[in-house]
Amino acid sequence: MIKIYDYILSVNCYKQRLMMSILDVPFESIPIDFYPGWEHKSEEFKKINPLGHIPVIDDDGFMLRDAHAILVYLASKYDPTGLWYPTNNPELIGETAQWMLFAEGTTNTASAARLHVNLGYEFDIEACRAGAHRLFRVLEEHLWFREQENLGWVCSGEQPTIADIAIFPDVILSEEGGVARIDYPALRRWTDRVKRIPGFVPMPGIFPVGDARPISHEGEANA
Amino acid sequence: MTESLMNLWHPIASAEDLPYRHIFQGQLLGRELAVWRADDDFVNVWENRCLHRGTRLSIGRSDGLELRCQYHGWRYANRSAGCTYIPAHPADAPARTICNRTFPSVERYGLIWSGEEPTGEPPEIAALENAETLLLRNIAVNAPLNLVLGHLANYRFSITGDPDNLATTSMDYQDGCSLSLTATCDGKKSTVVFFVQPVDSNRSVIRGVLSNSPEGAERLLTLRHHSAELSRLRDIVELEALDGPSLEPMVATIEQVPIALPEITTPSGRKAALRVQVLRKWATAEGVVGLELESIGEPLPTHQPGAHIDVHLPNGLVRQYSLTNAPGEGSLYRLGVKLEADSRGGSACLHETVKEGDVLAISEPRNNFPLRRDAVKTILIAGGIGVTPLLSMAQTLRNNKLDYELHYFAQTDGHLAFPEVLNELGEAVVLHLGLSPDETSQALTALLAGPQPAMHIYVCGPGPMLEATRRIASEADWPDEAIHFEYFKNTIEVDSSSSFEVSLARSALTLEVPSGKTILEVLRDNGIALMSSCEQGACGTCEVTVIEGEPEHQDVYLNDSEKLAGQRIMTCVSRAKSPRLVLDI
Numbered sequence: 001m002i003k004i005y006d007y008i009l010s011v012n013c014y015k016q017r018l019m020m021s022i023l024d025v026p027f028e029s030i031p032i033d034f035y036p037g038w039e040h041k042s043e044e045f046k047k048i049n050p051l052g053h054i055p056v057i058d059d060d061g062f063m064l065r066d067a068h069a070i071l072v073y074l075a076s077k078y079d080p081t082g083l084w085y086p087t088n089n090p091e092l093i094g095e096t097a098q099w100m101l102f103a104e105g106t107t108n109t110a111s112a113a114r115l116h117v118n119l120g121y122e123f124d125i126e127a128c129r130a131g132a133h134r135l136f137r138v139l140e141e142h143l144w145f146r147e148q149e150n151l152g153w154v155c156s157g158e159q160p161t162i163a164d165i166a167i168f169p170d171v172i173l174s175e176e177g178g179v180a181r182i183d184y185p186a187l188r189r190w191t192d193r194v195k196r197i198p199g200f201v202p203m204p205g206i207f208p209v210g211d212a213r214p215i216s217h218e219g220e221a222n223a
Numbered sequence: 224m225t226e227s228l229m230n231l232w233h234p235i236a237s238a239e240d241l242p243y244r245h246i247f248q249g250q251l252l253g254r255e256l257a258v259w260r261a262d263d264d265f266v267n268v269w270e271n272r273c274l275h276r277g278t279r280l281s282i283g284r285s286d287g288l289e290l291r292c293q294y295h296g297w298r299y300a301n302r303s304a305g306c307t308y309i310p311a312h313p314a315d316a317p318a319r320t321i322c323n324r325t326f327p328s329v330e331r332y333g334l335i336w337s338g339e340e341p342t343g344e345p346p347e348i349a350a351l352e353n354a355e356t357l358l359l360r361n362i363a364v365n366a367p368l369n370l371v372l373g374h375l376a377n378y379r380f381s382i383t384g385d386p387d388n389l390a391t392t393s394m395d396y397q398d399g400c401s402l403s404l405t406a407t408c409d410g411k412k413s414t415v416v417f418f419v420q421p422v423d424s425n426r427s428v429i430r431g432v433l434s435n436s437p438e439g440a441e442r443l444l445t446l447r448h449h450s451a452e453l454s455r456l457r458d459i460v461e462l463e464a465l466d467g468p469s470l471e472p473m474v475a476t477i478e479q480v481p482i483a484l485p486e487i488t489t490p491s492g493r494k495a496a497l498r499v500q501v502l503r504k505w506a507t508a509e510g511v512v513g514l515e516l517e518s519i520g521e522p523l524p525t526h527q528p529g530a531h532i533d534v535h536l537p538n539g540l541v542r543q544y545s546l547t548n549a550p551g552e553g554s555l556y557r558l559g560v561k562l563e564a565d566s567r568g569g570s571a572c573l574h575e576t577v578k579e580g581d582v583l584a585i586s587e588p589r590n591n592f593p594l595r596r597d598a599v600k601t602i603l604i605a606g607g608i609g610v611t612p613l614l615s616m617a618q619t620l621r622n623n624k625l626d627y628e629l630h631y632f633a634q635t636d637g638h639l640a641f642p643e644v645l646n647e648l649g650e651a652v653v654l655h656l657g658l659s660p661d662e663t664s665q666a667l668t669a670l671l672a673g674p675q676p677a678m679h680i681y682v683c684g685p686g687p688m689l690e691a692t693r694r695i696a697s698e699a700d701w702p703d704e705a706i707h708f709e710y711f712k713n714t715i716e717v718d719s720s721s722s723f724e725v726s727l728a729r730s731a732l733t734l735e736v737p738s739g740k741t742i743l744e745v746l747r748d749n750g751i752a753l754m755s756s757c758e759q760g761a762c763g764t765c766e767v768t769v770i771e772g773e774p775e776h777q778d779v780y781l782n783d784s785e786k787l788a789g790q791r792i793m794t795c796v797s798r799a800k801s802p803r804l805v806l807d808i
Contacts, residue, residue: 145360145443145450149443182249182255183363183428185236185240188247188248189245192242210246210286210287212244
């Protein structure tokens with residue numbers, strides 16, 4: 001079974017738990033005392049990941065670190081549909097890579113602001129927040145136009161990809177870092193859609209959402 | 224200026240911002256709003272704040288007719304925003320005063336309009352009337368309203384969406400919050416109307432509507448063109464706003480919820496605070512009419528499943544009827560009234576005299592039959608017209624996706640009231656038709672085979688059926704608190720021959736209750752007002768807390784353990800075994 005070096009309040013660990021839950025992959029969580037213990041910075045843990053970051057997964061001896069790399073691995077190995085990481089479609093895989101890099105941006109701004117506020121990290125909080133808003137504006141416009149084409153996800157396919165999973169936690173927890181989402185209505189609607197993906201699991205600070213429109217009332221892809 | 228903005232209608236969202244079961248987070252003049260479209264298409268604009276702990280309702284959940292706060296699960300009804308359920312007090316009905324602040328809403332030109340205290344109607348824009356309009360992407364700007372409007376006045380755009388082909392524009396009008404520009408190019412015209420929403424002193428949203436809607440690829444091209452041009456304008460405005468004076472954020476006043484104090488009433492008895500009109504009257508089953516009552520004044524107060532109202536009839540009689548619709552379902556009350564064979568004039572009057580369009584006086588809804596929403600499973604047992612409060616409960620449980628069954632005992636198919644609602648409830652409804660009393664007892668025995676943890680039973684029907692249920696449940700060891708009864712009328716023969724003394728602890732008054740008079744009557748004779756409704760020991764409205772003394776219970780509202788505890792008394796029928804009762808009034 002996959003082991004994940006995990007912390008309940010970490011967005012990057014949550015990305016893996018969410019992905020594994022959606023793909024219905026059983027896993028064992030090994031809790032790391034991230035705060036206030038700084039266990040991920042301990043000499044002991046640096047033997048597992050010299051960068052001193054979580055998550056790290058151990059899939060039957062195969063070790064992998066870095067949240068977005070793990071998503072690539074999980075989707076490639078455990079998604080028989082091939083939709084979450086669409087390697088057989090050059091445009092889509094390109095877009096997926098592009099938005100995975102965008103997710104690095106949201107992690108380093110919105111989620112960094114949250115680390116600063118909640119978990120005692122020292123960052124330039126105003127720069128983090130301004131950076132998050134800059135990215136959210138881009139994503140807001142992008143998702144609004146997706147809706148105009150009756151599409152609901154970050155990449156241009158009809159199905160969500162690992163890019164949605166990579167960006168969603170940074171967005172949905174942004175208010176904890178003082179980055180309000182009131183100016184991003186299309187972004188808020190997209191978070192509702194992500195929460196309705198079968199297998200969705202919450203974490204502290206992320207709540208479930210109301211139901212999707214029943215199938216019999218088809219025709220509103222945005223619902 | 225803020226003053227006048229308070230009296231205007233402003234667009235606060237676009238219609239497409241309110242997809243199915245989504246809760247939109249908005250803001251106007253410093254006040255945050257939770258905006259959601261209910262399943263009946265009503266657009267709710269509420270203060271974005273749970274009355275309990277102030278949590279934003281925009282992170283809550285909508286189940287279509289109620290919105291549930293994410294924090295401690297308080298529920299609020301569609302339209303009225305009245306609180307319908309507090310999970311920490313699952314057995315109690317929330318006070319009517321717990322009602323969130325609502326703001327008016329109107330849909331026009333694809334936008335949702337609201338305001339603090341708007342007068343009149345939202346503006347009518349000639350260019351947008353009867354036009355195939357196209358809503359532009361709204362643009363949030365960190366700049367004050369006037370600055371945004373000033374820049375929009377010089378906005379240039381291309382009719383075809385081609386950025387290299389900007390047209391000459393002329394201004395059609397400009398007022399304090401909006402302006403209209405018409406572009407002309409190669410003989411073609413296009414008008415764009417911009418409404419600027421004053422979000423806060425230094426924040427605005429530009430909402431643009433085109434008076435024509437291009438087809439096919441040009442539609443997307445046009446939308447992208449305006450999105451890009453307006454984003455450019457935003458960047459310029461924001462830079463300029465940074466150089467401007469720093470403005471204090473607007474402060475929205477948050478109204479306090481009045482603390483629920485007992486109503487001070489005149490000692491004249493039952494009150495009929497509301498006036499309603501009979502919107503619809505129809506035969507819903509053999510001997511049963513359905514009545515829909517609509518307010519002719521203020522919107523009707525929120526009701527909860529299990530609630531009833533007093534109906535003051537044209538012939539002077541007062542009767543109680545349960546509301547059959549679920550909270551949040553329409554701004555009306557729906558009743559089912561059975562013509563009683565031995566009617567003393569109540570049901571006969573509603574059947575024969577009252578017609579559509581008539582005005583009736585009714586009380587505010589009271590709930591002495593509250594529904595818990597924390598049961599693992601709920602069994603509703605209806606006998607005949609006793610189905611009425613249980614229909615409201617069934618629809619609520621269905622909307623909340625809670626596990627329940629509705630067992631409906633009736634003579635024949637034709638006696639089933641509100642068949643359209645039963646159809647909608649589907650498989651949760653189990654019919655028991657044409658059973659003899661013995662067969663009914665057998666069916667009840669099977670239903671109540673053994674108590675189960677966290678299972679609750681609600682029963683409403685004729686007296687003998689309720690008595691049988693009470694006996695069967697007690698034999699099967701069901702705890703009293705898991706079985707809830709609602710009686711149509713008292714089945715106990717009331718003995719009013721005793722005489723005793725009541726001391727009123729809070730009023731510092733001692734009164735003599737002679738034989739032949741009720742406690743309620745004696746209190747009223749002495750100028751002490753008490754709420755009452757059925758006045759025959761069935762509904763629970765005139766309940767009072769007993770501080771000292773032993774009550775002689777003659778009601779059917781309290782269950783056996785509550786009667787044994789002797790801490791509450793129904794003052795309309797019950798009396799004292801001890802020479803003196805001390806009451807908490």
